[in-house]
Amino acid sequence: NAGVTQTPKFRVLKTGQSMTLLCAQDMNHEYMYWYRQDPGMGLRLIHYSVGEGTTAKGEVPDGYNVSRLKKQNFLLGLESAAPSQTSVYFCASSYRQGSMTEAFFGQGTRLTVV
Amino acid sequence: DQQVKQNSPSLSVQEGRISILNCDYTNSMFDYFLWYKKYPAEGPTFLISISSIKDKNEDGRFTVFLNKSAKHLSLHIVPSQPGDSAVYFCAASEGYAGGTSYGKLTFGQGTILTVHP
Numbered sequence: 001n002a003g004v005t006q007t008p009k010f011r012v013l014k015t016g017q018s019m020t021l022l023c024a025q026d027m028n029h030e031y032m033y034w035y036r037q038d039p040g041m042g043l044r045l046i047h048y049s050v051g052e053g054t055t056a057k058g059e060v061p062d063g064y065n066v067s068r069l070k071k072q073n074f075l076l077g078l079e080s081a082a083p084s085q086t087s088v089y090f091c092a093s094s095y096r097q098g099s100m101t102e103a104f105f106g107q108g109t110r111l112t113v114v
Numbered sequence: 115d116q117q118v119k120q121n122s123p124s125l126s127v128q129e130g131r132i133s134i135l136n137c138d139y140t141n142s143m144f145d146y147f148l149w150y151k152k153y154p155a156e157g158p159t160f161l162i163s164i165s166s167i168k169d170k171n172e173d174g175r176f177t178v179f180l181n182k183s184a185k186h187l188s189l190h191i192v193p194s195q196p197g198d199s200a201v202y203f204c205a206a207s208e209g210y211a212g213g214t215s216y217g218k219l220t221f222g223q224g225t226i227l228t229v230h231p
Binding site: 004031033035040041042043044045048050058059090092094095102103104105106107108 | 223224
């Protein structure tokens with residue numbers, strides 16, 4: 001049971017380049033999330049999804065797009081990377097409300113934009 | 115505006131002693147609180163949680179206390195062990211009772227706990 005898996009683990013981008021971060025979960029969770037972690041800021045929610053085919057904005061959505069075409073996958077896209085998007089990105093998933101709300105996190109993707 | 119604050123960036127404790135990590139929040143709509151532990155180069159892992167209808171929850175060496183009137187929660191680790199050395203994040207969710215939070219979490223900045231042998 002792998003849990004939540006993120007691909008890639010590390011990436012360096014040049015300003016203006018695009019990339020997609022992939023998140024896959026094998027726990028049949030309904031809800032999935034993308035957070036970013038910056039020094040002194042904790043984790044902040046970028047986008048989230050409450051089910052296949054749905055997405056919604058979180059606290060810091062600008063510059064990112066997401067898609068959830070399959071229940072087990074949640075993709076985070078950067079269309080034109082900026083140095084301000086240098087961060088560690090975490091994907092998470094959780095059960096539908098009412099059973100468990102504790103989110104399970106992936107190992108993170110460290111992205112540097114130069 | 116930081117809705118969840120952990121005002122101590124770091125805490126150093128001797129093995130066997132108690133570790134107390136603190137967290138304050140400003141949003142009175144938060145009704146579910148969690149603590150996560152994070153090792154370097156890994157994702158956060160869930161530690162313990164408490165809903166706003168309780169004031170205490172225990173799980174082994176870990177106890178979380180909630181003071182709603184003060185909008186304050188704390189995590190007690192007794193006894194502390196060197197393997198507890200990690201970053202601890204406090205997190206909060208609103209709408210838990212009504213099922214509208216969708217599990218979205220607001221995190222504090224984290225506290226680095228170091229337990230010395």
